[in-house]
Amino acid sequence: MSLIRCLLLDDEPIARQVLRTYAERLPFLQVAGECANALEAYEFLRQHEVDLIFCDIEMPQISGLDFLKALPHRPLVVLTTAYEQYALAGFELDVVDYLLKPAAFDRFWRAIEKVKDRLALRQLKAAPATAPASAPPEAKPTPAADDFIMIKENGNLVKVALPAIRYIEAMKDYVKIFTAERRLVAYLTMKKLEETLPAAQFTRVHKSYIVRNDGIETLQGNMLELKSKVQIPVGVQFREAVLRVLHEHLVRR
Template sequence: MINCIIVDDEPLAMSLLENHISKIDDLKLVGKAQNAMQAYKTLQNQTVDLMFLDIQMPHLNGIDFLKSLPQKPRTIFTTAYRDFAIEGFELEAVDYLLKPITFERFFKSVERILRTTADHTEDFILIKTEGMHRKLTLSEIVYFESQGNGIKVVLVTNESFISKSKITDLEQTLSGKGFVRIHRSFIINSSFVTAFSNNEIVVNNHKIAVGRSYKQEFETFISSVSRNKLL
């Protein structure tokens, strides 16, 4: 399932895209926005895999909005103007659709994403929070921190939330997937390690102490990192 959002200030264009999306089982519409600010809030609160982004919008156009995002979802530009095509592709947009968008052209654009996703399925976990199970890809999780009866989950977007999960259960689930337990309260995603010392590690600008009983695991991780020249 690919989570997508529509960002467009034209109600008819948004309605047409919504109708196109509803015809493809593997697409799930998780949000709609009429401007860049609304879209930004949606991206902060939802896991978005694909964004249908209009270019000509009030206050901040689609190209400048995409440039401003530190973490960019795959994007298909939708516009009534051909003039922005080159700049759109320079931003590594998946496609550039001219309005009015036929379903045939829409499907051709989306089909390449569906095919790529099928070939490169990314690992994910389900985290229970606020009575719902939230799907998170492992690549967006920076670290887990045990807090009281729950766990704090910190994402690359700096968003965080509390889950009722147990850190020991997570350690088993994440075994062999690039996560390392360095403290009785912390499991980190090794992909985000930017610096370390004997007693401390920096993960995406967060400093975390290494627990005494986890020194061996930490040293094994550091040896692996040094051998593969990851840092």
């Protein structure tokens, strides 16, 4: 994938060093610059373009939140702070994630995965604008054959083998399809995908999730655990369908 250019904004040198060390472990993440305060960061952004800002909140003169509010064109943001009370204010600014210091690398990595999803969505939203006017607004998958479906990702048709699909997650007008090998992001509604997938193999378990039936391991409370160890929430209106699938699998065993 293309490089994600990031700016480290924190008045603590040690905090910036930790972020830089984490970033260097990911080959697609490039630290474009470091700033110790909001004024430095504002000047940096006037001269450089970045995709992401790691932004501290409590800084001298201008807080991180005030700095972000003042930006006319805001890149994606991951807040980094030692204080939990700013979480709501941060998400009101549509930040991607909120890292509490000291954040471990695995938590940092999960934040970057969210950043990658946001960037993929931006690319998908930009793609229809360059398509011919007669192009349909939504990439429709071909009807499911015995073992695959066709979806459109980043303007390209992709063949997805049904046995490889573990689960699907909705993101408004997009879906994330998780397979054993990769994650695909397609401009497609959950409803259309649900109509396409064979009901004998896949079940809608939540308004935001579809899972492969033979990938279900257990149901505990309102959480479904897949054989891949991923946990998926179960919606109240879908619980009966989940129980039916579990019962069918028990009978087959």
